[in-house]
Amino acid sequence: MAADNPIDPIHQFEISKIAPIQIGGVDISFTNSSLFMVFAISAVFLLFTLGLSKKSIIPNRMQMLSEMSYNFIANMLRDQVGDQGRAYFPFIFSLFLFIFFCNFIGLIPYTFTVTSHLIVTFAFAALIFLAVTIIGFVKNGLGYLRIFYPSGIPVYLAPLIVPIEIISYLSKPISLSVRLCANMLAGHSILKIFAGFTVMLGFLGFAPLVFLVVLYALETLIAALQAYIFTILTCIYLNDALHPDH
């Protein structure tokens, strides 16, 4: 059985029930995935509770950290969307923090990476896709359809461009969710495989250990980067919805 194999790289993604809950025949058990979602938001609570406990003009470290994260996302949103994006800031900020902390907590050995599950990332991507589409139609009416026909394209190219644009638009939630999930899945699997090599090779294990350390640094970067990419793409899609002419 793979579960008994000490170096099964997929085992870490398995979902195990902690507290079985069934409502109307639907299984909504509290699982390890749910636990790590709770851990992720608890980490955010901790960061901001500590950061905002002693508010002062000259910030202490935790306040600095929370203000830096605030400014980072606020600037990203302002650069990508402009002032119109202010209304969506709480969502974008929460989204970034949730993905960031899920990715980072998942890097700790023996933990679970919430964002390595496609359903989670797809839920976010689908929500964003639907929200962006609705915002686009509400703000621009049918004019929102212009995004399928970029300005400056000759009319005779329209039969070619418009289907391509429609397909690329519809594939946005898939690419957005698969990008994050696949990065987490692949990264954590490779980490587990090399960790397994290190254990199994005994004395010779230092070679994969060195590789593991390097890979771990890379995965740390990817954890932050993927959270950033997910958030900035959300901002870009939001900008497309608010300004379809651009």
Place this chain on the structure above:
Amino acid sequence: MKLLSKILGITFIPSIVFAEGQKSAGLPQMDISTFPSQLFWLVVTFLILYVFMSKYVIPSLRTTIEERKDKILGDINEAEAVNNQASLSLKEYDDKLNSASNRSSEIITSSKEESSKYTSDLKSKSDDKINKMIEESMNRIKLQQKDSENQVREATLVAVKSIVSKYIENVPSDDEISKKLN
């Protein structure tokens, strides 16, 4: 040998995993039965996070950041005002310094003029005095010269008369002698 078997074991991991995957629903990610639970807890946790962020964190951070911005702006304004005042007083000081130096140079020139005038006056006065004194002395010298000339003439006359009276009886008068002597 043991090591070799381990290495072989590692090499076959993918096939083991694949075989295991075929037995169950494949990757845990593809196990649809866990989806409702994941989605439910995702919605719950994310909603809690969203409410926490939008109701507590963001307004609080916004006020802190804005307060700081206001404070910094206030400080900058204050510093600018102080700076303006400082440059104003510097200008005032410079003006005062300039006017003082102008005044002092004026005083210096005027006192120089005065002193040169005084010395030139003094000089001309003393020149006059000296000239007068020279003139007076010249006059006196001339008078004295005349006097002594007369005395010499008289003495000569007396001498001539006495010499002449020794050799001739008919002594010429004084006028005649003096005429001859001249």
